[in-house]
Amino acid sequence: MAKVPPVKGTRDFYPPEMAVRNFILDGWKRISLRNGFAEYDGPIFEHLQLFTQKSGEGIVSELFSLTDRGGRDLAIRPEMTPTLARMVNQQINSLPRPIKWFSLPRCCRAERPQRGRLREFFQWNIDIIGEDSVLADAECIFTAVDYLQSVGLTPNDVVVKISSRAILAGILKAQDFSPKSTAIAYSLLDKRPKLKDDTFKAIVQEQLPQKSLQEALFRLDNVESLQQLSAICKDEDTANHVSELGDVFKYLNFMGVADYCEFDIKIVRGLAYYTGPVFEIFDKGDQLRAVGAGGRYDNLLAGLGGPQVSGTGFGMGDVVLGILLEEKGLLKTSQSSPDFYVIITGEELRDQSLQLVSELRRRDFAVTFSYKTAALGKQLKFASAANARYAVILGEETLRDGSVSVKNLATGRQTTLSPDDLLKGNSSL
RNA sequence: GUGAGAGUAGCUCAGUUGGUUAGAGCACCAGGUUGUGGUCCUGGGGGCCGCGGGUUCGAGUCCCGUCUCUCACCCCA
Numbered sequence: 001m002a003k004v005p006p007v008k009g010t011r012d013f014y015p016p017e018m019a020v021r022n023f024i025l026d027g028w029k030r031i032s033l034r035n036g037f038a039e040y041d042g043p044i045f046e047h048l049q050l051f052t053q054k055s056g057e058g059i060v061s062e063l064f065s066l067t068d069r070g071g072r073d074l075a076i077r078p079e080m081t082p083t084l085a086r087m088v089n090q091q092i093n094s095l096p097r098p099i100k101w102f103s104l105p106r107c108c109r110a111e112r113p114q115r116g117r118l119r120e121f122f123q124w125n126i127d128i129i130g131e132d133s134v135l136a137d138a139e140c141i142f143t144a145v146d147y148l149q150s151v152g153l154t155p156n157d158v159v160v161k162i163s164s165r166a167i168l169a170g171i172l173k174a175q176d177f178s179p180k181s182t183a184i185a186y187s188l189l190d191k192r193p194k195l196k197d198d199t200f201k202a203i204v205q206e207q208l209p210q211k212s213l214q215e216a217l218f219r220l221d222n223v224e225s226l227q228q229l230s231a232i233c234k235d236e237d238t239a240n241h242v243s244e245l246g247d248v249f250k251y252l253n254f255m256g257v258a259d260y261c262e263f264d265i266k267i268v269r270g271l272a273y274y275t276g277p278v279f280e281i282f283d284k285g286d287q288l289r290a291v292g293a294g295g296r297y298d299n300l301l302a303g304l305g306g307p308q309v310s311g312t313g314f315g316m317g318d319v320v321l322g323i324l325l326e327e328k329g330l331l332k333t334s335q336s337s338p339d340f341y342v343i344i345t346g347e348e349l350r351d352q353s354l355q356l357v358s359e360l361r362r363r364d365f366a367v368t369f370s371y372k373t374a375a376l377g378k379q380l381k382f383a384s385a386a387n388a389r390y391a392v393i394l395g396e397e398t399l400r401d402g403s404v405s406v407k408n409l410a411t412g413r414q415t416t417l418s419p420d421d422l423l424k425g426n427s428s429l
Numbered sequence: 430g431u432g433a434g435a436g437u438a439g440c441u442c443a444g445u446u447g448g449u450u451a452g453a454g455c456a457c458c459a460g461g462u463u464g465u466g467g468u469c470c471u472g473g474g475g476g477c478c479g480c481g482g483g484u485u486c487g488a489g490u491c492c493c494g495u496c497u498c499u500c501a502c503c504c505c506a
Contacts, residue, residue, distance in 0.1 A: 005497075055506055061430090062504080079506050107506095112430085114500060270505060289505085315506085345464060380466035395464060409466070 009111070009119025019333035021122070024318050024325070025104050028124040031147040032102035035139070037126055040101045042083035048073040050082045053304060054273075064108050064119075076108040079315070080125040082304065088129055089306035097130030116289045116320040126294070127313030129301070134244045137277040137296055137312045138251035144281060144292055144314055145257040152330045158291060161264035162279040164245045165295065167229065168220075168268065170238030175216040181208055185217055190268040192221060193286075223265045241276075248277055273297045276312070283324050291324060292316030341383035341409075342369040345376055345395040353394050356404070356419055363423060384409060392422070 006012060013021055032039070048065055065075040077083060080103050088099060103125045113119055126143055128136040141160060148158055168189075172182045184207050192200055200221070208214050223229055226246055233239045245263070252261050269278045276296030283291060294314020301309045325331045340360055344353045353369060360367045368386060370379050376393070383391040393405040397416060406422060407414040 008497080051506085058504095059506070062506085081506070109506085111504075113498090114502095117505085273506090293505095343465095375462055376464045377462060377466065380464095382466085384466045391466080393464080405464095407465075412466085414465080 007119070009113040011118065011120065015335065016333070019335060020322060020331055021318065023331060023333045024321060025122060025124075027147060027151055028102075028104055028316075031143060031150055032124075032126060035126075035143040035146060037100045037102040037143070040084075040087065040103055041105065042077075042080070042087060042103075044106060045074045045076050046083060046086070048075045050086060050304070051075055051078065054082045054085070054300075062110050064110050077105060078107055078109045080105045080107065080123065081127075081300065081313075081315075084125070084127055085300050085304045085306065088309075089301055089304060092301070092307060092309065095130075098136060099127070099129040101129075102126045116323055118319055122318040124292075124316040124318075125313065126315075127311055129311040130309050131312075132310050134248050134277060134296075135251060138248045138255070140294055140312055140314050141248070141252060141261065141279055142255045142257055144294070144316065145252075145260045147316075148260070148281070149257070151325060153324070153328065155259040157284055157324070157328060158260065158281055159284055160261045160279050160281050161267045162245070162248065162261055162277065163263065163265050163267040164241055164277045165268070165274045166241040166276050167233065167238055167245060168265070170235065170241060171220065171229075171232060172216070174233075174235055174238065175213065177213060177216070181210075181213055184208060185213075185220075186268045188217065189220065189266045190270065192266050220265055226263045229265070245277060269293060269295055273300055273303065275299065279314070281316070288320050288323060291320050335387065336366070337387035337389070338368045339365040339388070340367045340390050340392050341379075341386055341388035342367060342392045343376065343379040343383065343394065344369075344373060345393070347373050349394040349398055352398065356392065356394070356422075359419075359423055380407075380409075 011017065029039070045066075048060070048063070051059055051063060059078070060075075063075040063078055065073065067073055083105075084101065084103070088095065105123055105125065106120065107123050108120050111117060111119060124147075126140055128140060141162065145160060168186070169182070172185055177185060188200075188204055188207065191203075195203065201218075204214050204217055208217065219232070223232070226242065226249070230239070230242050233242050249258065249261065249263070252258050267278055267280050269280070274295040275298040278293075278295030280293040281291040282288075292314055294312070296310065296312040298310040299308070300311055301307060322331075342353050342357050342360075344350060350373075357367050357369055368388070370382055374382075376395070380391055388409060391407045391409055393407065395405070397403045397405065403416050403418050404422060405414055405416045
C-alpha cells in the first residue's frame with residue numbers, strides 16, 4: 001500500500017504541537033472572556049455564495065469548495081466574518097446590543113503556503129456589532145493588546161499601527177481623487193513600507209499620471225502624526241473622523257496600552273468594506289507578516305442582506321503568532337504528566353493495583369501504570385520517563401498488610417501507608 | 430498563477446574524482462537488574478538515498494523530467 005502524505009499546507013498536531021495550539025487558543029479564549037466577549041461558532045462550511053457575496057467571484061480560486069450530493073455549491077470557511085454576519089442577521093432584532101462575540105474558528109484557504117501562511121489555520125475573531133462609538137474600536141484594540149501583553153509581548157516586540165479609512169477617504173476625495181485613483185492610492189500606501197523611497201516615487205508617478213494626485217500622495221506619505229493630519233483636513237466630516245481617531249488614542253491611553261499603539265496613515269487594509277478606524281499588528285523586527293488586523297465595517301450586515309448596523313472587530317491567526325512567540329521564547333507549554341505511576345512487583349498484585357488506579361482516577365488524579373510487570377527499577381524508569389510526580393509501589397508489604405509505598409520522584413523520598421490514607425490524602429507526600 | 434533553493438533513518442546531518450553490503454548522533458525498543466528511577470554500558474529494529482527516465486561496466490553521487498517541501502512574488506478576506 002502506498003503511504004498517503006499529509007495535505008499541502010496542513011499541520012499534524014502531535015502532542016507537543018497540540019500543546020502549543022492549546023496554549024495559544026486557551027489564551028485567546030481567556031482574554032476574550034475577561035474583556036466581556038461571548039463565544040460563538042458556526043459550521044466549517046457554508047454556501048459558496050456567502051463568500052462570493054462578500055468578497056466577489058474572484059475569491060473562488062482561493063477557496064476549498066465542493067458540491068454536495070444535492071448539487072449545492074459549498075465552501076470551507078476561509079474566514080469567520082461572513083458566518084458571523086449571517087448569524088447576526090438572522091437574529092438581529094432579538095439580540096441585545098452591543099453584540100460582543102468572539103470565536104476561534106479553524107479556517108482553510110487554498111493559497112500557496114509560505115512563512116506564516118498555511119492552508120489550514122486557527123483565527124481569533126473579536127467583533128462588536130451595533131455600537132457606533134469609537135469606544136468599541138478602542139475596546140477591540142485594547143483586547144488585542146491585552147492578549148499580547150498577557151503572553152509577555154512588550155512594546156519592544158510588537159506595535160499596533162492605527163489609522164482610519166474614513167479619514168483617508170475624506171482626504172483623497174477632497175484632493176479630487178476619482179474612485180479609481182482612490183483605489184490605486186490605497187494600494188500604493190499599503191505597499192509603501194516595503195518600498196524604497198525612489199521606487200515608491202517611481203511607481204506613484206507611473207500609476208497616478210496627474211501631478212496634483214502624485215503630490216497629494218507624497219504629502220500623505222510624509223504625515224507622521226494625527227496632529228499633522230488635522231491641518232490637512234479642512235472639511236467638517238473628515239475633521240470629525242480625525243477627532244474620533246484622536247479619541248481612540250485617548251481611550252487607549254487611559255486603558256494603559258498607549259505604548260503599544262501608534263498612528264500610521266499607511267495602514268489601509270486590502271478590504272473594501274472597512275469604513276472607519278483600521279489597525280494592524282506587526283512585530284517590531286518587521287520580519288513577519290501582520291500578526292493581526294481589524295477595523296470598523298459599517299456595511300457588513302447590509303452587504304449580506306441585513307440592516308444597516310455597524311460593526312468593528314479584528315482577527316489574529318495562530319501561524320504568525322506562533323512563530324513570533326517561538327522566537328521570543330514565550331511559548332509556555334507543559335506536557336501533561338501523571339500524578340501517580342502505579343507499579344506492581346508481580347502479577348498477583350494486578351487486581352489490587354487496578355482497584356487503586358481506578359479509585360485514584362475517580363478522585364481526579366491522573367494515573368498511569370505499566371501493562372507489563374517489568375523489574376521494579378525498570379518501572380521506576382518508566383515512571384520518570386512519563387514525568388510522574390509519584391510512583392506508587394505495590395509489593396511485598398502490600399501482600400503482607402495491604403500497605404503501599406509512595407515515592408516522590410522529584411525528591412526521592414518514600415513513605416509507606418495504607419491505600420485509604422493515600423486516597424484520602426492523609427499523609428504528607 | 431510566477432520565480433528561486435532544498436530533498437539520504439522518526440529528527441539533525443555525514444557520505445571522498447561515480448566503485449563492495451549507505452553511516453553517525455539523538456529518539457525508539459530490549460537487555461545489563463526477581464525491590465528502587467533520571468546517569469551509564471551492550472544490543473536491536475528501522476532506508477525504494479522523494480519518484481521516473483537517461484548516461485555508465487557501475488549512480489546516493491552526473492544529466493533530464495516530475496513530485497513534495499521551504500522561501501519570495503501575486504493576493505491577503
